[in-house]
Amino acid sequence: MRRRSEPLFTLGFFVVVTSLFPLGLGPEPELLRRIAPGVLWVAALLASMLALGRLFGADYEDGTLEQIALAPAPLMLAVGAKIVAHWLVSGLPLVLVSPLLALQYGLPGDVIAHLMLSLLIGTPVLSLIGAIAAALTIGVRGAGVLVALLALPLYVPALVFGAGAVDARLAGLSAAPNLALLGACLALAVLFAPLATAAAIRIALE
Amino acid sequence: MSNGVVHWFRYASPQTFYPLAGRLLPWFALLAALSGAAGLWIAFFVAPTDAQQGESYRIIFVHVPVSWMSMFLYLVMAGWAGLGLAFNTRLSAMMAHAIAPTGAMFAFLSLWTGALWGRPTWGAYWVWDARLTSELVLFFLYLGYMALHAAVDDPRRGDRAAAVLALVGAINVPIIYFSVQWWNTLHQGASVSLTRAPSMAATMLAGMLLMAFAFWMYSIAAVLARVRAIMLEREAHMQWTHELQEAAP
Secondary structure, three states, X not given: OOOOOHHHHHHHHHHHHHHHHHHHHOOOHHHHHHHXXXXXXXXXXXXXXXXXXXXXXXXXXXXXXXXXXXXXXXXXXXXXXXXXXXXXXXXXXHHHHHHHHHHHOXXXXXXXXHHHHHHHHHHHHHHHHHHHHHHHOOOXXXXXXXXXXXXXXXXXHHHHXXXXXXXXXXXXXXXXXXXXXXXXXXXXXXXXXXXXXXXXXXXXXX | OOOOHHHHHHOOOHHHHHHHHHHHHHHHHHHHHHHHHHHHHHHHHXXXXXXXXXXXXXXXXXXXXXXXXXXXXXXXXXXXXXXXXXXXXXXXXXXXXXXXXXXXXXXXXXXXHHHHHHHHHHOOOOOOOHHHHHHHHHHHXXXXXXXXXXXXXXXXXXXXXXXXXXXXXHHHHHHHHHHHHHHXXXXXXXXXXHHHOOOOOHHHHHHHHHHHHHHHHHHHHHHHHHHHHHHHHHOOOOHHHHHHHHHOO
């Protein structure tokens, strides 16, 4: 992160996109409540993806990335730290602001709690998987669009389980199975994503 | 060059693989044409008309083998990509690169024939069925692979970057498949399903397997042809391509 305002861009995008849906679909509370989990999750996914360009781009251009790769500390560790930082500025704010947006969509209290929980588990998955796509497109022309094409299909399980958990809660079912699967995705991503990202960075730098 | 390891590694270099691929290619193409013709003959003239779906079900002979191939080719592509990444062999990466367009074509054909089949049987070109959706995501994965490869200027770097993507995708494909399947059952319970077909007649199965074999052979032939072109393009500066050019009449 180079400018203090940058985390606000992601957050602003998230808020604006979720506010556009009622304008496009009409203000019926029943409909809005029904689509809220999907809308909020898709918006979180897009917002998190938009922030990916900043993950390695600036560091690659000024040569910092090369220095990190040459450092004695394992590259995977540095990559992991960068992903955590990325999540702190682009994922966590979404989790924190989501109750407000969920209120606008008329979700009841315990569903909002589950939405926050699902985003809390799910947004790190998005950052981890997105980091692979960001590392693969380092220094590539048209990286912004390409990142979307690479990352979005891989986001599908997180979206299904995350929105599914909230949906289930909204329908009066238990959200636990979906949340558990989302947690499994997170565990897998924590294991593999830094590895793949580090490999991709080495390829980009050679 | 008779037994085992030596024999196989001999063909791991483009220089020796190029003529081998050229010799094998017509045979695979011939097998594809023959088994394809036989499969289509069974599909149109031998297989009985379906009691429920009438004649429209006959697209199954293209649709199902094509879907199999699209999924299988992704794994083969990821396998070659992984080999190329692990051993840094030129040919493996070229093979992965050559498989991608064929796989994407099969994925697209699977969606297209599925839509044509869905219209008369389900009444809709597209339903958000688990299999359709995961096939669509698979198609996107192919597109992503090819787009990434095309976007990187240096083909060697493109090979390696795309290989990482193919491997990540290969881990993800089963997760995507199951997540989508579960998503669907969560939303609408018992929905349209491709597995409801009653016990399949033996002739239908034979026709389908023949068609699957035909698409197999076609894939091998197409990939060999494409990998030959890639080898010539990438190694245009090498000694052996010049010799090849001089030897040609």
